[in-house]
Amino acid sequence: MSLASGTPAASDGSQARTLQASGGPARVSGSPFLHAGVTGTTRERIPTIIVEAHDELARLVAGRIATLMREREAAGRQVVLGLATGSTPIGVYRELIRMHREEGLSFAHVISFNLDEYYPMRVESIHSYRRFMWENLFSHVNIDAANVHIPDGALARAEVDAACAAYEDAITAAGGIDFQLLGIGKTGHIGFNEPGSGESSRTRMVHLDSITRRDAAADFFGEENVPREAITMGIATILGAREIAILATGEHKAGVVRRAVEGEIDRAVAATFLQRHANTTFYVDDAAAADLTRVATPWLVDEVVWGEPLTVRAVTWLAARCKKAILKLTQHDYAENGLTSLVAQHGSPGAVNGLVFNILGAKIRGKSKLPRSLKTICFSPHPDDDVISMGGILRKFVENGNDMTVAYMTSGNIAVFDHDVRRYMDFLERSAAEALHASGDGVRALTETVHAFLSRKQAGEVDIREVQDIKRIIREAEAVSGIEVMGLSKANARFLNLPFYQTGKVRKDPIGPADVAIVADLLRELQPELIFVAGDLSDPHGTHRMCKEAIDLALEEVYPGTTKRPEVWLYRGAWQxxxxxxxxxxxxxxxxxxxxxxxxxxxxxxxxxxAPFPGQDEREFWQRVEQRNKSTATILDELGLAEYFAMEAYVIV
Structure with a gap:
């Protein structure tokens, strides 16, 4: 039975439970899977499953695909899969590969059709979706290459229309798509169906929206290198699939997820057309689900259990909605906004107001209330996340006499422009070889090698090792300079250079045992009492999430069972x-x-x-930080708490 056609059967054959809002969102968690489908109390027009962890989402969707594949194989029939590219489905493909290798899942009877391809795009390009699919799925399974269909971005322009028509004919000849996998762009596009795409559209050439091109800029090392056109399946082609799964992960997708799931059908948001499909399911992680009504304000859709966290959320929401300080909220305010049950539980508006006011006030900790003399590690995914995200508390921890180590987990070398490398090469050439403790011939050979490579380098091409090392060294030197401002020195910095990052490309390898071992060794060596970890899920390329995964696995290894672990403080990065x-x-x-x-x-x-990878926010990182830290303080001020100039926020887990 389809996951989208009601409550799914769990993997052990038992019937999964449906959760209702009771102070938090319904979600899939653990096994058997729990279905957070649409009920009469939600505003969701597409059945939506909330999965706690990114990897769990991949296992769930891959499991559904595998079930369909096995059913069709048992019936002696082929299965037709519509597949997507991008960072979100990679986890699904990795799980399918694992099932093929370990469980004998066969792709011999699979026919595949990919959603889209950039135009123009050489087949051998590292940006080619054909290359992506073979690197991330097809070359690892037993699929027949003749059954793989991907739009051809290398065609002459005069041949594109005929090729698009032939693509539609091939789908029809295969019997139609059984299962279509989708991601969603920030504009709400599915495939490359940008704002304005019609519901009757079919496979065709399209012009890419500026937001889509900006999102892709990191992969192409600059927006100017992103193709302006693409070939994509149309909305009607996608809606013709018998079953559709659309995936979204990360905080940066929360707004468009809510728009697609709860908003009116609108040509400006192509994903809203999925509301008309009878067998579509949205799969989202906690971060991408954050703006859904049942998650953000569950009291608006159903009766809830008023625990402390939900009470704090509701009262701060009410204060912002009424533009009042918390202590000035009245019975009328609560009644007009559907929160009378909260007042009834506490007896009076004053009681609940005072409770929330005191809870928020107790969170504020100046230097005198922060830890002292603790062994502390700040894990920084990139060489600047430490000062961007927690520069304020870092300095306070130093002043409080804590034994601080900043562990930079990746080199961050892909985020260095080539012109910076040229500038440093010029410095080397102009410097006396003796002062650098290197022979003049050695310096000359290095600079010639680097200049020769950069002169012929194509956009997005992987750097040679010499260039990668120079970019790494640039970022390491900057990191040391940054923590020196905080009162630390080079001795307080550790550069872990985790292997998963060392692909030379924006897309990284999965976290592996070598990554975990490096983090575990550092924990054993330093034996920290407190660690700072990036909990930011909005990092566009997932490096923060992957670094946290390595830390979590290392903590499990070093501190098994009931062994006392260091206290973990989560900070967020440059985006949230x-x-x-x-x-x-x-x-x-x-x-x-x-x-x-x-x-x-x-x-x-x-x-x-x-910055090479600014995301959708074109401001410099320091400008984002200034606005973010001041805004947090302003929110507290508007709620009637103490007024501060700026403020950083942390979650202790």
């Missing part, structure tokens, strides 16, 4: 801040402290002015 309702600790910063934090960010000169 913890909401005050979720934060455990709020750390106020003075104007001087925020200025020092920004000065530390300035030390990362290769990321200054124009």
């Amino acid at each position: 801040e913890w909401p005050i309702t979720e934060a455990t600790v709020l750390v106020p910063l003075s104007q001087e402290e925020l200025t020092i934090k920004i000065q530390a960010i300035f030390k990362h000169q290769s990321q200054k002015d124009s």
Whole structure:
């Protein structure tokens, strides 16, 4: 039975349970899977399953695909899969590969049709979706190459229309698509069906939206290198599939997920057309589900159990909605916004107001209330996440006499422009070889090798080892300079250079035993009492999430069972801040402290002015930090709490 056609059967044959809102979202968690489908109390127009972890989502969707494949194989029939590219489905493909290798899942009877391809695009290009599919799935399973169909981005323009018509004919000849896998873009596009795409559209050439091209800029090392056109299946082609699964992960997808699931059908958001499909399921992780009504404001869709976290969320939401300080909320405010049950539980508005006011106030910790004399590790996924995300508390921890180590988990070398390398090569050439303790011939050979490569380098091409090393060294030097502003030195920095990152490409390898071993060795060596970990799920390329995975696995290895672990404080990166309702600790910063934090960010000169991977926010990282930290303080002020200049937020787990 389809996951989208009601409550699914669990993997052990038992019937999965349907969760209702009771202070938190219904979600899939553990095994058997729990279905968070649409009920009469939700506003969701597409059945939506919320999965706690990214990997769990991949296992769930891959399991559904495998079930369908086995059913068709047992019936002696072929199965037709519509497949997608991008970072989100990679986990699904890795799980399918595992099932093929370990469980004998056969692809011999599979016919596949991919959604799209950039145009123009050479087949051998590292950006080619054909290459992506073979590297990430097809070359690892026993699929017949003749059964693989991917739009051809290398065709002459005059041949494209006929090829698109032939693509549609091939789908029809195969009997139609049985299962279509989709991701969703920030514009709500599915495939490359950009805003304005019609419901009757079929496979065709399209012009790419500026937001889509900006999203792809990192993969192409610059928006100017992203093709302006693509070939894509149309909306009607996608809706013709018998079953559709659409995936979204990360906080940066939360807004468009809500728009697609709860909003009206609109040509400006292609994913909303999926509301008309009878067998579509949206699979999202907690972060991507954050803006759904049943998650953000569950009291608006059903009766809830008023625990403390939900009470804090509801009252701060009400205060913002009424534009009042918490202590000024009245019975009328609660009644007009569907929160009378909350007042009834506490007896009066004043009682619930006071409770939430005190809970929020207790989260505020200045330097005197922060830890002292603890062995502490700050794990920084990239060489600037430490000062960007927690520069304020880092300085306070140093001033409080904590034994601080900053562990930079990856080199961050792909985020260095080639022109920076040329500048440093020029420095080497102009410097005396003797002062660098190197022979003039050695310097000359290195600079000639680097210049020769850069002169012929294609956009997005993987750097040679010499260039990768130079970019790594640039970022390491900047990292040391940054923590020196905080009162630390080179001796406080560790550069782990985890192997998963060392692909030379934006797309990384999965976290492996070697990555975990490096982190575990550091934990054993330093025996920290407290660690800071990036909990930011909005990193566009998943490096933060993968680094956290390595840390979590290392903690399990080093501190098994009931062994006392170091306290873990989660911070967020350059894209988001913890909401005050979720934060455990709020750390106020003075104007001087925020200025020092920004000065530390300035030390990362290769990321200054124009970072290679800025995401959708074109502001510099220091500008985002300034606005984010000031905004957190402003929110507290508007709620009637103490007024501070700026503030950082952390979650203790």
